[in-house]
Amino acid sequence: MAGILAWFWNERFWLPHNVTWADLKNTEEATFPQAEDLYLAFPLAFCIFMVRLIFERFVAKPCAIALNIQANGPQIAQPNAILEKVFTAITKHPDEKRLEGLSKQLDWDVRSIQHWFRQRRNQEKPSTLKRFCESMWRFSFYLYVFTYGVRFLKKTPWLWNTRHCWYNYPYQPLTPDLHYYYILELSFYWSLMFSQFTDIKRKVRVGMLIGTFGYSLLFFFFFFFFLPMRLFSPDSHIWTTPSKPSLLASIPVLMLCIFVCTQGLVLDCRRSLPE
Template sequence: MEALLNEWLWQERYWLPPGMHWEDLKAKEGPGEGRYPLPRDLFYTLPVAFAFITFRYVFERVIAVPLGKRLGVKDRIRIRAAPVPKLETFYEQNSRQPSQSEVAFLGKQCGLSQAQVLTWFRHRRNQDRPTNTKKFCEATWRFVFYLLAFTAGLGSLLHTPWLWDCSACWDGFPRQHVSNVHSWYYILELGFYLSLLLCVSVDVKRKDFKEQVIHHIATIFLIGFSYCGNYVRVGTLVMLLHDSSDFLLESAKMFHYADWARTCDSLFLLFALVFLVTRLVVFPFRLIHTAMITFGDLFQPFLGYYIFNILLLVLQALHIFWAYLILRMVCKFAFKGKVEGDERSDEESEADEEEQLEDGRERRKGAIKPKLASLANNCVLNNLTNQRGLNSRLPKAR
């Protein structure tokens, strides 16, 4: 297996600039100089990912749920669908949103009207939507990781020259040793994003679900590829830059679900400022510039150079998409004075709002019908009374 990988995957022309050989790196490696990043180090990320999933399960139940209750997170009371076995079977095995013909067919089978079938499916979908507690737990878990990762990453990079001068990322490349701190920084970040990708089916699905999956995949490939190709210095800067705004977003979500409006709005505006500066200014004009322009001036481009920069450009495209959503929310805040919802809210939020309106209409109809009946009876009685009075006065008039 190792011979096959060496022959097809770890070829020097893929990973090293022209004229460089794997033997050159090994010859320069000394006992006191640290070590070079090895692709086999990334095998640790799989057990780390499962460890993150296990720890998250415990964290959400032991810490996040009690914290949410103390902050005042409340779940919306939802109408549960009545137990109808045939509809439940269709919901689980066929579709959550049946077509008009399927609604008519199910109505005949269950002895229900089409309106009753549609109402049952609407209530049933509402049962499966994530609660505020689930959203709060997810945001709290990500907030804790991003905050710790940003703090640890910043502490490990403060005394490095490439934090202040991006061109230092290529000093002596590719003969650059990696410290144990930065190696574990890579492994933990890669393990965390791998855990997010494994849990994507059970996490809250938002309108940008596809973009999130693309982001996780691109991030995993970028971290893994940069480690194998020894782009560790610029890779640590990319991870630090992303963590700098992510923990602010997750903290704003936490207070949004707890209904702390002012705190949420303040954190969101701070997040928007940090995001726009780091993702639309620093990332393209410093990191992408040094990876594409500075590196291209120093070395002759090769396959690894193109792959690395393509992954960076994919991330930048996602940054522009999310910046558009953020600016929309900032405009709403400017005109209305508060942040209304989340442009990335769960995918069925609009259906949830429609259900609330529909339930409100049903309750109003229920309250209006007795009033209309009473009003109609009063009108009939008045008409009858007036008619009797008119009949009694007619002979006298004659």
């Protein structure tokens, strides 16, 4: 394990020349991203999940009731052990041959069996109230972090001039606002991984789980900010003066941000598709 960690955190890959991890330890004058900071994301993810349960119960549900969104689910299918076994163990969409066999076995007409399977499939669909509560939670969280991010960006010089992204790299201190933003986002996506098994069932649950993990991995790299800088820097030396042009840096960084945002939109749109 020690050899794998040493290979992964190879200073020749992550850092410019003449810079070591020891140079990026926290000091009294400046704070830098540390791997230990990410440990906070796991307990915070559990806290966010609990906040979500409270929010959906005491905020989203009353809002849904005020909008006359009913909690009534679809009509429950008539209990039948034989059809239930076929539905759960064999197929949810029986073909004509199987329908005829079940019709003879149960002495039901084919139309009644088709109606039972249709009701049974609809029975697994979540109610409109559950969808509303889940969607309201996601909307509220995204609105909060978006507003917080915009307020933070307005105060940063590197939003208006991308040259500041490279000044004194990699000795760029981590501000409390930025630290809070990334840990909160990372914790949120970890909480989504926990809730995958209790959320509304989707057609692409495995894909959503992989996508959420990949999104968390992106926040891990962006938190350290070493990988984007290392890949997109015009050279591997520290930029300490504004004499170098920032065009080469701004274009790939902008493309990477667009890619991340697009992946997030696709991820959330696919989450809205029930099975």
